[in-house]
Amino acid sequence: MIYAGVDVGGTNIKIGLVDIKGTIIADNYIKTDKTKDYKGILDDIVEDIRLLCKKAGIDYHDVTGIGMGVPGVVDSRTGTVSYSANLGWRDVPIVHGLEVASGIRAEAANDANCAAWGEYKFGASRSMDNVILVTLGTGVGSGIIIDGKLFDGVASAGGEAGHMIIVKDGKQCNCGLKGCWERYASATALIEQTQEAMDADPHSLMHEVVRKYGKISGRTAFIAAERGDAAAKKVVENYIDYIATGLINLGNIFHPNAIIIGGGVSNEGEALIAPLEDKVNSGLLANEHNPKVRIIGATLGNKAGLIGAAALVM
Numbered sequence: 001m002i003y004a005g006v007d008v009g010g011t012n013i014k015i016g017l018v019d020i021k022g023t024i025i026a027d028n029y030i031k032t033d034k035t036k037d038y039k040g041i042l043d044d045i046v047e048d049i050r051l052l053c054k055k056a057g058i059d060y061h062d063v064t065g066i067g068m069g070v071p072g073v074v075d076s077r078t079g080t081v082s083y084s085a086n087l088g089w090r091d092v093p094i095v096h097g098l099e100v101a102s103g104i105r106a107e108a109a110n111d112a113n114c115a116a117w118g119e120y121k122f123g124a125s126r127s128m129d130n131v132i133l134v135t136l137g138t139g140v141g142s143g144i145i146i147d148g149k150l151f152d153g154v155a156s157a158g159g160e161a162g163h164m165i166i167v168k169d170g171k172q173c174n175c176g177l178k179g180c181w182e183r184y185a186s187a188t189a190l191i192e193q194t195q196e197a198m199d200a201d202p203h204s205l206m207h208e209v210v211r212k213y214g215k216i217s218g219r220t221a222f223i224a225a226e227r228g229d230a231a232a233k234k235v236v237e238n239y240i241d242y243i244a245t246g247l248i249n250l251g252n253i254f255h256p257n258a259i260i261i262g263g264g265v266s267n268e269g270e271a272l273i274a275p276l277e278d279k280v281n282s283g284l285l286a287n288e289h290n291p292k293v294r295i296i297g298a299t300l301g302n303k304a305g306l307i308g309a310a311a312l313v314m
């Protein structure tokens with residue numbers, strides 16, 4: 001059995017053929033051509049799936065389903081993208097459109113939910129039934145799996161942990177609210193916090209790290225901290241505290257088996273994961289009487305969304 005997984009982003013669309021074990025047989029990406037309407041973009045995707053089949057020596061008609069992850073609010077029950085800011089889509093009947101364009105059965109879900117589903121089925125949290133994926137990237141994405149099912153609320157409008165408010169009247173978020181978790185815990189926020197610390201301390205090693213790597217990034221403070229820079233250590237510690245604040249909230253509400261950390265920042269590995277696991281577990285209610293909530297780095301990397309999308313139709 002072969003399935004196609006599609007992970008639509010504002011710039012690129014990742015497309016792959018995936019087998020029943022979650023292994024990618026062939027994959028590539030195409031540009032998201034925003035000059036086209038959704039039907040034009042779906043035609044591009046189907047053309048690419050045909051191309052991948054040809055490359056992999058697979059008959060297109062052997063593709064049994066296409067799953068698609070889309071950034072935004074995707075009502076997976078009706079197969080409609082209610083709203084996607086990145087793509088400028090509103091009430092787009094994406095599943096029907098994809099089935100018409102491809103002649104193949106299709107499903108769609110929010111991209112973060114697809115990534116969570118991929119990690120749950122084939123990645124870091126196999127064999128666990130209650131898991132939450134949190135991605136620390138430009139924003140903070142999340143996917144919540146309860147008893148082996150994706151939980152995303154009425155009309156798939158929920159499950160957006162990145163916009164839980166952790167600071168009353170805090171920093172302005174793109175979503176319109178103030179004090180959202182992603183304004184403190186995303187890679188974007190980390191860069192902002194790094195810049196502020198650099199401005200306050202002209203002698204910090206972080207300046208040298210920025211010169212060496214050409215620009216400030218989510219890695220700057222971690223690199224300088226590892227080399228013992230006090231200001232950088234403070235940035236990292238403070239940033240990890242912000243992440244932990246949201247994770248403790250999630251932990252106390254859901255008490256999952258594990259919370260999986262994905263997104264670019266998760267590449268910091270143990271420097272991030274180990275202190276997070278300590279902080280989160282010591283913040284959980286009655287922690288000494290309950291099983292630990294494991295904090296695990298994502299294992300499927302930036303292919304989690306594609307694999308999870310394919311897994312929607314398995």
Ligand SMILES: [Zn+2]
Nearest residue numbers: 163173175180
């Ligand atoms: Zn927000």
